Amino acid sequence: MATIDPTAPSALLRRRGSTPRHPSPRIAQMQRTFYFLRKNTLAMIGLGILLFFVIVAVYSFSYPAPATQLQLYCGTYTGNSQPSGPSTGCISVCTSPPNIVPQCGPTAYPVDQFNPSLLPPTVNIGHFTSGPLPLGALTASPGNNYFYNIYAGLIKGAPWSLGLSATIVASGAGVGLLLGALAGFKGGLWDEFIMRVTDVFLSIPGLLLVIVLLSVLNNSIKIQIGATNYGSIVVLLVAFIITWWPIYTRIVRGQVLVTREQKYVEAARASGAKSGRILLKHIVPNSMYPVFVQMSLDVGTIPLGIGAIVFLGFHIYPTLYFPEWGAMSALSVLPIPGLLTTCENAVAACQFFPWWQLFFPGITLFLFAISVNFLSDGLRDALDPRLRR
Amino acid sequence: MKMSVYIIRRALLLIPVIIGVMTITFVIIQAIPVSERVSSYYLCSGHGAASPCTPTIPCAQGSTALCPNPAYEAAIHQLGYDQPIWTQWGHYIFNSLQLNWGYTGSQSQASHAFALTGQTPVSTVLSYFLPYTLELAAISLFMILLLAIPLGNYSAVYRNRPIDQASRVLSFSGFALPGFLLAILALTAITVISGGFGAVCNGTSTPYAEWHNSWPDLGCLPGGRYPSWIGPYLQTTPTGFPTVDAALHQNWFLAWESVKRMLVPALVITFGGIAGILRFVRNSMLEVMNLDFVRTARAKGVAERQVIKRHAGRNSLNVTVTVLGLTFAGFIGGFPIIENIFGLRGIGLVLTYAIQPQFDYGLIFGTTLLFTIIVVLANILVDILYAYLDPRVRLG
Numbered sequence: 001m002a003t004i005d006p007t008a009p010s011a012l013l014r015r016r017g018s019t020p021r022h023p024s025p026r027i028a029q030m031q032r033t034f035y036f037l038r039k040n041t042l043a044m045i046g047l048g049i050l051l052f053f054v055i056v057a058v059y060s061f062s063y064p065a066p067a068t069q070l071q072l073y074c075g076t077y078t079g080n081s082q083p084s085g086p087s088t089g090c091i092s093v094c095t096s097p098p099n100i101v102p103q104c105g106p107t108a109y110p111v112d113q114f115n116p117s118l119l120p121p122t123v124n125i126g127h128f129t130s131g132p133l134p135l136g137a138l139t140a141s142p143g144n145n146y147f148y149n150i151y152a153g154l155i156k157g158a159p160w161s162l163g164l165s166a167t168i169v170a171s172g173a174g175v176g177l178l179l180g181a182l183a184g185f186k187g188g189l190w191d192e193f194i195m196r197v198t199d200v201f202l203s204i205p206g207l208l209l210v211i212v213l214l215s216v217l218n219n220s221i222k223i224q225i226g227a228t229n230y231g232s233i234v235v236l237l238v239a240f241i242i243t244w245w246p247i248y249t250r251i252v253r254g255q256v257l258v259t260r261e262q263k264y265v266e267a268a269r270a271s272g273a274k275s276g277r278i279l280l281k282h283i284v285p286n287s288m289y290p291v292f293v294q295m296s297l298d299v300g301t302i303p304l305g306i307g308a309i310v311f312l313g314f315h316i317y318p319t320l321y322f323p324e325w326g327a328m329s330a331l332s333v334l335p336i337p338g339l340l341t342t343c344e345n346a347v348a349a350c351q352f353f354p355w356w357q358l359f360f361p362g363i364t365l366f367l368f369a370i371s372v373n374f375l376s377d378g379l380r381d382a383l384d385p386r387l388r389r
Numbered sequence: 390m391k392m393s394v395y396i397i398r399r400a401l402l403l404i405p406v407i408i409g410v411m412t413i414t415f416v417i418i419q420a421i422p423v424s425e426r427v428s429s430y431y432l433c434s435g436h437g438a439a440s441p442c443t444p445t446i447p448c449a450q451g452s453t454a455l456c457p458n459p460a461y462e463a464a465i466h467q468l469g470y471d472q473p474i475w476t477q478w479g480h481y482i483f484n485s486l487q488l489n490w491g492y493t494g495s496q497s498q499a500s501h502a503f504a505l506t507g508q509t510p511v512s513t514v515l516s517y518f519l520p521y522t523l524e525l526a527a528i529s530l531f532m533i534l535l536l537a538i539p540l541g542n543y544s545a546v547y548r549n550r551p552i553d554q555a556s557r558v559l560s561f562s563g564f565a566l567p568g569f570l571l572a573i574l575a576l577t578a579i580t581v582i583s584g585g586f587g588a589v590c591n592g593t594s595t596p597y598a599e600w601h602n603s604w605p606d607l608g609c610l611p612g613g614r615y616p617s618w619i620g621p622y623l624q625t626t627p628t629g630f631p632t633v634d635a636a637l638h639q640n641w642f643l644a645w646e647s648v649k650r651m652l653v654p655a656l657v658i659t660f661g662g663i664a665g666i667l668r669f670v671r672n673s674m675l676e677v678m679n680l681d682f683v684r685t686a687r688a689k690g691v692a693e694r695q696v697i698k699r700h701a702g703r704n705s706l707n708v709t710v711t712v713l714g715l716t717f718a719g720f721i722g723g724f725p726i727i728e729n730i731f732g733l734r735g736i737g738l739v740l741t742y743a744i745q746p747q748f749d750y751g752l753i754f755g756t757t758l759l760f761t762i763i764v765v766l767a768n769i770l771v772d773i774l775y776a777y778l779d780p781r782v783r784l785g
Contacts, residue, residue, distance in 0.1 A: 200409030203765050205722030208757045211740070215748045216420045304567045308726055311569045313745040326567065333573045337730075340580060340597040362570045369565030377557075 026285070036382035043378020049371035057158035150332075150360050153323035160324040161368065164233075165302035168240040169295050175241065176248020177284065177291065183249065184256025185279050195253065201246040207308055213239035214314050232316045240305065244298065251294055255287035262286070289383040296376035300369035302326075307365065325365050332357035395776050395783040399769055410761050411485045414754050415478055421750060427464045488512040490755040497749030499742035503622050511755035515736055517622045519759065520629030521603065522728070522735035526721060526763075528651050529658040533716065537663050538709070541670025542702055545678060553671075560664035568723045572657045572730040576600060579653050600653070601732035603631065605646050616640060623734055654731045662720030666712060673708040677701045710775050714768035721760060736760070 023031065037043055183194040201209070214235060221231040259265065260283055268278050307326030310316065311333060336358070390398075418426070424444055445455040465471055469480050484490075490511040493500055505514060544553040563571075580597045588595055593608025604623055607613055618626050618638055625634035632651075635644035677683065678701050686700045687693070728737035736756050743752035776783040 196405065196409065200406055200413060203406060203718070203768070204410060204413070204757065204761045205718055205764060207722040207725070208740075208760050211725075211744070212414070212417055212753060212757050215744065215750070215753050216417050218748070220420070300565060304565075307567045308569060308723075311726060312729070312741055329567055329570055333569050336573050336577065337597075337601065340577065341595070358570060358574070362567070365567055365570075366562070366565050370561050373561050373565060 033379075033382045037378050040378040040381060042374040043382075046371040046374030046378065049367055050375060053158060053162060053368060053371075056155060057162050060155045060158050063152070063155050150328070150357065153328055154325065154360060154364050157323035157325050157328060160322070161303045161326065164237070164306065164324065165299045168237060168244060168302050169298045171237075171241045172244030172298070173248045173291055173295050175245040176250075177252050179245070180249040180252025181256055181279060181284055181287070184253040185260060185275070185283065191253070194249065198246045198249045201243075202250065206243050207305065209243045210239045210305065210309060211312065211314075213242060214309060214316075218314075228318050230318045233318050236306070236309075236316050240302065247294065247298075248291060251290050252287055255290055256283055259283045259286045293376055293380045293383065296372050296379055300372035303365055304369060325361055325368065329358075329361035329365050332361055390783045392777065392783065396773055399772055399776075403765060403769060406765055407486075407762065408482055410758065410765075411482050412478070414485075414758060415481045418481075418750070418754065419474075423465070423470055424461075426750070427461065427468065427470070485758065490515075490758065491751035493751055494747070494749040497743050497747055497752065498745055499739055499749060499752055502742055503739075511751045514739065514752070515755055515759055517620075517624040517629075518734055518736045518739050520624075521631060521733065522724060522737060523763075524630045524632060525651050525655065525658075525724070525728070525733060525735060526717070528648075529655040529662070529720060530713075530717065532655050532659040533663055533666060533720070536659060537666045537670055538702075538706070540663075541667050541709075542674050542697065542705070544667070544671040545674035545705075546697055548675065556667060556671075560667045563660040563662070564664035566661070568657065568661050569726050569730060571660060572654070572727055575653050575657050576730060600650065601730075603647065603650055603732065603734045604643070611642070616643070650731070650733065654727050654733060658720050658723065658727055661723060662716060665719060666709070666716045669712045670705065670709050674701060674705040677705040677708075680704075707775070707778050710771060710778060713774075714764075714771040717767045717771075718764045721764060724760075725756075 179194050179198070183191040217235045217239065221234050223230045223234055265278060265282050268282050273281075303324065303326035305326070306316070306324055307330040310327040311330035316322070316327070443458060444461050446458045448454045448456040469477055472480075493505050493509045493511060493514055499505065499514075503514070503517075540556045540559075544556045547553055576597075579600050583596050583600065589599060590606050590609035594606035599606060599609070604615070604619070607615070615623075616638065618634060620626065625631050628634055628637070631647040632644050635641070635647055682704075683696060683701050686696045691700070724735065725737035725740045727733070728735045729741040732738070736759055739752055740756040743749040743756065
């Protein structure tokens, strides 16, 4: 059992400062929460992974922009050194579509030009294992067989993934908070109307609503910044936000219904506070905890959702080079059925299974989603007194 | 309240939700340009290629001046797009409730893949493929429950012990891996395991093609052709559920082949969808195990195994039923991708075919409506089941 008595926050806090402090109840509550969060190993691991990804996202802005199309050729790796020149074993011109990887001889593997400005030599994925391992080559969009480097893509994709997830979840939670607070606080017809609409939205499976919205809004918005049309990204954002707000509305409304009956709300009302003030200062802040838990849970699923819609063939690429993690993962999966067919029809033409294309974007997505899951689980435990151990 | 009254009341609540969903799709459809909507109805095609379904056509042969297209105007009028928006909404709801969901387009991959001729009603197409999806959903749900309930109970009983941590990590992993990645890995693995590369079935098929389909290749069948109860769209008669029909016709070979092809996809769906329900089973079991009647049972000297199984387990199950609807809505959203990867002929596959290379709006909206109706109906079933298991719900 835990050695700390959760009902004694002041004893807890006194350990840190030299003099006893008496923070306001809400601050004390937050400090208690963070105390229990710190005790949770899995949550801390999740937070660590998440912080690492944030650092990568910041670092990515100083990372040199990779070429949209790598000049791939067949080469051989000799130990840790750079690949030797074009191999004589090369069967065909290596960049030719529709091969996802150049077809090389049995000893040669497709490599990029090993442009030092493109890849810092010290963090070459090809050096992860002792054996020769091709650099990642990926189609940038279905039908367009542009290759790009997976390592560079994962770095450059970090701000896309994190930014899109955070924007969608924050906007969805914002809308949900507004409507949920309105429904719970006003009650009556407001409540009835908002919650019925929410129910209807909740009964449509999330991914399908996104698909329908994307198929309708497809290419209808043009937002030109420089040479890039960011319209598809805005459409993506709109579709995901429309899909993601109802769950928050339901959570917030349920929470507000409980909170508004509390004694402190009554006290505020008795001391003459206006409705708006009661709502903003008393009810909403005290209804936020389940929202945070849900938000941290949802952040991890957004890249998976983006991957799913890219897999289904929606073109959401503002540029040819759109290395969002989910999209990368989906694009790396897309050629596999064709590859399997090719392999079965002509085993000789199929030298290797491009596992690295699946593995590296996949593991990144996995780590991101599982880290926010751990964090969310820890948050839930820390915020819900019944689940503390 | 009597059970029958409760069921009727619950079923009546279905109507506003369905109308609400149709209203949402109606609003979304308004974003599609009218010309595109008209052309998807084939109303102009009767006038031949010289009269395309565009608002304007050249005034005369070879002329550059544009005149209003009478065929287009007629189509607009026939579809009621010149009516006030409220009238259009009424017509849309009225038509949709009658399963009049429009027609398939000619450009979509679905038309080619399923050999649909021009003006097939969407609801007819979906009725061919719906039973397959339902059967896959049933198998997946069964597998989820089969795994989640014992695992959740064990997790609660052995709380914070290795089995608890392992089941948590397992469920988290399923949640955190993209379904398409998991599915393609499973498909590759099963292809390689079941015979590697090379031809099977007397050289007419390959292991990959075998697993990427809901029925075996013709070359693998005795006699080299499908039995008469498998129709042109590979839909089955009389019920439409493939395994059930195969069993009804006592074709055990095809029944096994049909189930076999659903097991791996169902496992993938299970792995992805188990997280939520596993967590819920564990929590409700933890709560129930602290209740008085469990302590009483222990005090009476009931064996621990019986306490867990009979007293706590059974009562935690009641609560678990409430989240079944949510779980169902969660994993059925992943069906298009799973069915696409495994080549299973359900409505999810129809949806993925309706997206590329050209949007087939009739099929897209029809599939969405159908999936939503499935979810809503599943929720009602769960409510009724819960009311049956826990009479307080309908009496209170």
